[in-house]
Amino acid sequence: MLLTESLATFGRYCMFMTRAFAIPDRWSVFGRRTIAEVSKLGIGSIPLVLIISVFIGAVCTIQMKLNTSSPLMPAYSVGLATREIILLEFSNSILCLILAGKVGSNIASEIGTMRVTEQIDALEIMGINSVNYLVMPKVLAFVCFMPVLVVFCMFTAILGGYGVAIFTDIISVSKYEYGIQAMFTEWYVWYAIIKSLFFAFIIVTISSFYGYYVKGGALEVGKASTDSVVSSSVFILLFDVILTKLLLQ
């Protein structure tokens, strides 16, 4: 029962995606909408990313120091471990889980509201491919802007840890500086960016999918928005495992 239902949903998702990936009716309109989405979904997320990264970076540094204080560990290991956590998981998976909440619910409720107020029908009646019109600019905008958010997140999180080194006596600045540079693997940055591209795609398409097929009224829009966050989070975690296995082995 559950299996057939999931398969049916997956089938509908695939059909939804084939409608999304069509030639836009008007390129100029498509371009304008994409730029608007970059500003709304991408640039609009920067404040949130900034706040979260600074604090998590700081907390990571403090926790590392408190929990790994052993005479056997070199002092710079705090900076090193903080950096690895940020690069490997925080700047992509955790960040995307958080963005699934912000961006995903925003998309699902926006498209869901358009559905229940018949705006999507109005698009269809004009002969517009509404899936393509609504979803493609969001996908393109968010997937392209995601690397910017990831790099920005890495940078600010490491700065957060740096703040701890400067303003407290938990760890010395020179040890932290040495730690964040020690044994650096450039591939980890690429790994984070590659993963985040998949996650961005998951967030936008799944939440659009949930919004697009809302039936009913405002209540169902709220439910669709919650459901979309849950599903995209699950898929982000699932793909995190798969991609980590593929990319880091």
Added chain:
Amino acid sequence: MIEVRNLTKSFDDKTVLHGVDATFYTGKTNLIIGQSGSGKTVLMKSLVGLLRPEEGEILFDGRDLLKMKRDEIADLRKEIGMLFQGSALFDSETVLGNVMFPLTMFSDMNRAQQRERAMFCIERVNLLGAENKYPSEISGGMQKRVAIARAISLNPRYLFCDEPNSGLDPKTSILIDELLSDITHEYDITTVINTHDMNSVLGIGENIIFINKGYREWVGDMSQIYNTSNEALNNFVFATRLFQEVREYVAEHGTIAKRKS
């Protein structure tokens, strides 16, 4: 001309339309009338392909909508303008943006021409001065008029209006009726209007289709409606005292003075 044959539509196990037959003529205002819940909106949405009926044929000048592929439907829809019962304006666009929207998507006009055309449509629905407001900033009746302006902006061949004058005062209502009637005759459009407003029925009903509980109960024009023997239609049309008196007057004098003369 749009011909509908044996149209049947159900939701789950509830049949809403029972084998409806109807013809909508080009250059005429075709009215679908019926009580609330009788299936007018469902019929109209089936006509334009937003709902898929289980049975029947819908012929747009001979082309069967139900046999078309998705891109054929998209092409046909470029000739269709539709006004939804709930207006369905785009929240993120201004009045002008809404009316210009179909033009930006499908016309070959440049920006200035699009603007000019949109302003012309806005003027026809008496909304000059509101073009820079957002849908949330204008009244329900004004939203309805914006939606009409949007529906006619591309000069459609087929125009569908789901209750164009519900929520409007009698005066604006007549204005909208006359607008719809005028453009229908002027551009030779096939216009289909859902309504339960008796003023419209008696004012512009050139071809009236009466739907009762999902069955097509009666077809005729506004002059025939006064002396119909159909009981359901009589109950529907002459439900109010005013229209009962109008009927008596007509029985006595033959006709009422034409509104537009």
